[in-house]
Amino acid sequence: MTNVQLTHLQLDNYGPWTVTPEPRREMDLQTLQTRLFADVAQAVGRDGGYVFPTRFDNLIAVTNGLDRRAHETLQESVRNRYPVTLSLGVGSAARPADALDAASTHLHEAGSAQDSDRTEVFGGEPLSREARTDDDLHVAHFDVDDATGVYTDQLNEYDAYLAIERGFSSLARHLRTEHGALAFFAGGDNVIAVCPALSDEAYHEAIAHVRADANVDLKVGVGTGLTAQEAGMKAKHALEHCRESGAPVVRDHGGKSPKLQIASLDA
């Protein structure tokens, strides 16, 4: 059974800051938001975590591997180098959506995102090392079949973007509603999802749903591990096997002699 630790990171009072004393240059805001995200990515990444941009002023990080001190060091580092501060809530559960409910609730209970008195909250408790196992994370890495040939080299970039966005949105809503899994757009034509333990059938079903709902063809590699990085890297390798074999769903069971399993509907 999975045990996902999620951290909801939120910039304190950011909306008001962006327009005080008057609106700030948009390109400076884009630069600040993306560089702060990049710093969070490097910081959580060093301990095996994952984080994706989503809304930029609010980030969802998979933080199995980061203890209390690692989180506090990240808050301190942002305080020392940016004109804004970070609050965070941590939660864990088998289903990612439940872990996030817990994490976000810690923030809500401490105060509003736009409460100028609420800064650098730390709510919740990271998992202890003893509570963590190699089966905690299941990561699925989806990409679009021949995105370059079908979209990128054919359509203007905005229309290519809308087509892929439609596929992402369909997948994200399906995984969230059906399984409490959280899918994140990772750039290009890639979507990385943190899932509870799902059957091969569930992945085939998700792919079929997106084909019917958004007319986008996906394939997926799945991996498991102690951290998001470990599970995610196995998923990437499994996805490469999809590319080579033509199979839409492949799991990488890792280990010294990786056993790749082509997960077909016939299995």
Added chain:
Amino acid sequence: MTNVQLTHLQLDNYGPWTVTPEPRREMDLQTLQTRLFADVAQAVGRDGGYVFPTRFDNLIAVTNGLDRRAHETLQESVRNRYPVTLSLGVGSAARPADALDAASTHLHEAGSAQDSDRTEVFGGEPLSREARTDDDLHVAHFDVDDATGVYTDQLNEYDAYLAIERGFSSLARHLRTEHGALAFFAGGDNVIAVCPALSDEAYHEAIAHVRADANVDLKVGVGTGLTAQEAGMKAKHALEHCRESGAPVVRDHGGKSPKLQIASLDA
């Protein structure tokens, strides 16, 4: 009449690079993608341009104000500091979507995004200074009414994200289909669109469409100018006026004594 110059920037052969000789750490890719974007944002921003993340390996920049040399310096700077290179196509037209068609076509004609022999393309021609006027850019800055109260402080962050994403997606498709306008998610609950010259009625109609289609309430500030930065900053000020007056659509006509016009359906 508007005259939008758009540059489609594309990382050369990026997909293959991310998995050669084997898949690369996801957090390193996220860091590279977002920091490269931030550098593009600072570079185009210095000349009054705008750019937003969209797919990261492909970027759409509003580049009125950047000449050929500015574009080439950007390509050179990326080549000198990153393990990847940038190709780009430039196009201009009254309707943003038409400008982007021209820009993307220049790239398509030079070769595939995943053609290892195609690097650092420069297709198309930036507008000359003489061809540019103060009416070239119309920028609309939308945000969600009380996003913090309705979504951020109530839902877990993923559900808040999905709700806002639904609103963005609805707005983006409507503006693209009806007007050839291109809308970009700018973080938080903000959407910035580059538009042809639109009537107040068109903006009210977009807002009504999103309310009905996605159950999200928007307001918008609109500004015009010689560059995206000039038009966009006026749009930000107009949006502040929306906040203060309660009006859903406000235009900022700028100038020494800004004339704010509350653009209502009765006007």
Added chain:
Amino acid sequence: MTNVQLTHLQLDNYGPWTVTPEPRREMDLQTLQTRLFADVAQAVGRDGGYVFPTRFDNLIAVTNGLDRRAHETLQESVRNRYPVTLSLGVGSAARPADALDAASTHLHEAGSAQDSDRTEVFGGEPLSREARTDDDLHVAHFDVDDATGVYTDQLNEYDAYLAIERGFSSLARHLRTEHGALAFFAGGDNVIAVCPALSDEAYHEAIAHVRADANVDLKVGVGTGLTAQEAGMKAKHALEHCRESGAPVVRDHGGKSPKLQIASLDA
């Protein structure tokens, strides 16, 4: 005759900020200082300027090519993205040291570097385009003969650093005292100096001085131009010619057919 425009950039009240409310993590300070410097480097570089780290809280930039607006945009960009602000003074003269006297004086007259009430000063006036010529900048790029073989591959890194630092210090003091030229350590074994118009003899003399005073052997490429970037790039090419020809001093006169002149003591 040269006409160097120098900008003295200074972080406002930085010393006190680093220890308020208590001392900040050193690695966060190093990260902030170097990234702020990198942003200044990219910003001034886009207009053909040069800047080097020196003390980090105080930077000396060669800003021929940056007008008032470019300087103000840089101050605004720092204000929007960092927890500190920038004051600056601009001066110009034939001798770099005199230009810097003027620039620094503007800051001194506005208030102390540690005056919490003094922020975002802008003193002095950048050169108008009409006042600028192709002979404004003379840049000399020095490097150490076979630094890798003599120092890097032989000594521990600190001793290699001390040896090169001795050479840099000797060169810097000589150029400053004799000619009012300002030399900056550029990393590795490179020193880049902004000079008044100097004869070949003066460069040979500087090299001889450093050999006698610090036992370090230098060679130098010299270039001239409208901006530091233009002069500096010619100097780099001239330095490559030193490498190939074995001559210690080479000037690059640029133009379509670069005329490289081996500037020997016999000339």
Added chain:
Amino acid sequence: MTNVQLTHLQLDNYGPWTVTPEPRREMDLQTLQTRLFADVAQAVGRDGGYVFPTRFDNLIAVTNGLDRRAHETLQESVRNRYPVTLSLGVGSAARPADALDAASTHLHEAGSAQDSDRTEVFGGEPLSREARTDDDLHVAHFDVDDATGVYTDQLNEYDAYLAIERGFSSLARHLRTEHGALAFFAGGDNVIAVCPALSDEAYHEAIAHVRADANVDLKVGVGTGLTAQEAGMKAKHALEHCRESGAPVVRDHGGKSPKLQIASLDA
């Protein structure tokens, strides 16, 4: 007794890369060098390490707290995000200079800094957790008495820089020669040194030497710890006590109730 672990990090074949196929823009090189340094600073800082710019293409990091995996992750991260790669050698000893000799020797034995076939070397072995103690690091944080009043607010920035550089150079050579301690310029008027266990008399002597040799007045705070960050933060606090008490040398013995000792020549 101290037990300093130092890592000599070196960019592979960097000199040739900067001029191949032809010389690269200086501001791009400055940006790359400083941002790569900033990334190394954040990475080593997360595990309690210290690193300073020195020559940029070669960095000396105090890495007590970083194991083999942490070093390898750093090399991988640079490979994934920069156009250059990092080799490194690790060494440890009571005297910092001896630790660095060991570290640099590992690199020298693997090949030249400009050997295009030598990339991503990892030589030496980090200390095991069992081998480390709270007395491993002694860090001394020096700054110049009233640098702002004496130099920054009085002289042009280059002359202020030369004056402080003279003080740093004198201190660095004295500490290196007398004690095998390694001092690093940290920006502004700060110098941070990694030392073997030194007596109060040794610190007073260093200060007296610099006053006589370079006419610069220093004060110093000293701290000890398991990591450079721990020792260095105590040193910063001790330096604040110097500021308040007027004493030139103060040690911070840390612990729950920090015992600050004014280390005077009479003690």
